[in-house]
Amino acid sequence: MSHAPRKSFRQSMAWLHTWSGLVVGWVLFAIFVTGTASYYRTEISHWMRPELSAPTADPATAATRAAAFLGRTMPDALAWSVKLPTAEHPTAEVYWWNNPAGPYHHALLDPATGEPSQARDTKGGDFLYRFHFELSLPPVWGRWIVGICAMILLVSLISGIVTHRRIFADFFTFRRDRSAQRGWLDAHNVVGVLALPFHLTIVYTGLVELGPLLMPWGVKAAYQDDILAYYAETGIMAAGRKPAGQPGTLMPLGEIVARATAAHGEVPEVVMVTGPGDAAASVTAFFEEPPGLAHLHPQIVYAGDTGAELSRTGDVAAATRTGAVMIGLHEAHFAAAPLRVLFFICGVMGAATIASGLVLWTVARAPKGADPAGFGLRLVRILNLGTIAGLPTGLAAYFLANRLLPLDLVGRADWEVRGFFAGWMLAALAALLYPKARAWPAALGVAALAFLAIPLVDALTINETRFLGFDAAMLAVAMLLALGARLASRPRRQMRAAQPNRSRAVEA
Structure with missing residues (x-):
């Protein structure tokens, strides 16, 4: 045997x-x-x-106006969250919810008025x-x-x-x-x-x-x-108060923001109100993480009715700090502009590693007797084409939808997301129709044209110099995809060019 x-x-x-x-x-x-x-x-x-510009109200005033909006919208919410306006985020971004599992409601507010922003959804x-x-x-x-x-x-x-x-x-x-x-x-x-x-x-x-x-x-x-x-015990969050189960009055949120700013030396990044309608409401001020790898946000908790400080985070144990460093490494919030470019390039190479591995699987199976018309090999080729070339097309569709959809369209943000999936799915389905010899050049060429359209559409609809860097990045992506389409079409041209030479050699 x-x-x-x-x-x-x-x-x-x-x-x-x-x-x-x-x-x-x-x-x-x-x-x-x-x-x-x-x-x-x-x-x-x-x-x-593109409609947003620098904030026109100080953070304390913006917090008070955001609390007024939330009080009218959902006074009995389980919690509110207010992200205060900055030069990078010109609006006051608010969330409110009644259940820890969601749904989470969201709005962008004009910090000068406290009303929903007129920026596109x-x-x-x-x-x-x-x-x-x-x-x-x-x-x-x-x-x-x-x-x-x-x-x-x-x-x-x-x-x-x-x-x-x-x-x-x-x-x-x-x-x-x-x-x-x-x-x-x-x-x-x-x-x-x-x-x-x-x-x-x-x-x-x-x-x-x-x-x-x-x-x-x-x-x-x-x-x-x-x-x-x-x-609270690990130091990830500062301890708040348990709900009293009785109605209470929340002091102006701007006053608590002012106290937190004076206590910590900088304006809070986010203010969260737990039990805003409860007599034992707590207000937690979250500050930007300090320089370093650890993803830990300093916090101070105040009583919502009196503004008295209840607790704050301090030094954390080694296990908590180790976990925070791991999260910091993953999210790269610590990275300055040059290091962020390096992270981005490494991420692109990660995607290229996966893509080349997927294509290699099909290329390696072909000479091993796998049936080119077989279901398994054909399915992998279609999925490769639909994912590797289709996803960039979906991303371009997402950006183009932002510029082309009507500004007053109901549920506009959801329609942009639908555009992302529609572009991706259409590109993937088109993979079924491409002739095999032209599938990759055609699919990558379509994605390149879609990214090339982004700066053109942006120039026709917005035409602001502050977005030239973004438009240049979209143009660079289009050029990379066009290069990929050209390289994908080259091997077959070389093979066809070499075929007569091989034939003459056989005849000789």
Whole structure:
């Protein structure tokens, strides 16, 4: 009886790397692209709300007016949140809710009047930011899916390191013209190795950030359902008051903002009112995180009726600070402009690593006897084309919808999001109609034209010099996609050009 040869450990790791990367690769590509774009979340939001300018009211006055609006809108809410206006965020951004699980209501207020802003309704860069870890699904479901995909990606990264014995030598080798499979493998190795420290860091820290959701049992065992007690004891949040269950009067929110500013030496970033209609209401002032890696916001809690200070955060234990540093590394709030550019480039290389790996799977299967018309190989090719070329088309559609939709359209922000998915889905469905030989050049060419249209439409509709940097970035993306379309069409041209020479050689 013959037995199949036993696979070595490295061969097993190669199998694990190949299949773990394929199973969730399309979701990971979307996570990396939208997460990379989120490094410029504020700039995207500015571009998508061109009507906004510098705030015309001081933060204390804006807080009082925001509280008046919230008092009229939902006086019996469980909590209010007011993000005070700054030069970067010219509006007062308010949220209110009646249940910790949502729904969360939202409005942008003109700080000078306290009324809803006249700026166009849009989710701005926040949509891309939240899509990165929620996939536009119900928050718990979306974060679970992203967490599972991140764990599989970590497995794929580690197995990839084990698989490539010549990982650093391969980094300096690029043999695109040797064969299609060798060219894609070398491209995958180069972008993967060059940003490997970033990939490992971003995946691991993302899992740490999702840790309380993915592994909640320790906190539940110690604190049951009192999650606020856990936050207070670890120093993540300052302790507030328990509701009294009796109606009360909230003192002007602007006075508490003034007290917090004097106590901390800077204006709060966010003010949250817990139980605004309760006699034991608490007001928590959140300040910008201090310089450093740790993602910890100093906080001071005040009594909502008297303005007396109740508590504040202090130094945290090593475990809490370690977790905060992990979150800080993932979100890169500490990064100045040059470092943010580096993070962005590494994010682009992360997306390129996943994309090249997905394409490599199909290229490697072709010479191994896989049926080109078979369902599995064809499905992977269509998903590759629809995701790698379709997602950029969806992003361009999202930006174009911001400029082209009527300003008074009801639910305008939701229509922009629908434009994102519609552009993505149409590009993916078109992959079914493209001739195989022209599919990639055509799909990437459409995405390039869509991004090229963004600065043109912006010039025709807004035409403001303060957005030249954003428009230049869109033009750069269009050029990269056009370059990709050109490179995708080159191998077949070379093959056709070489065919007569091969024929003459056979005849000779």
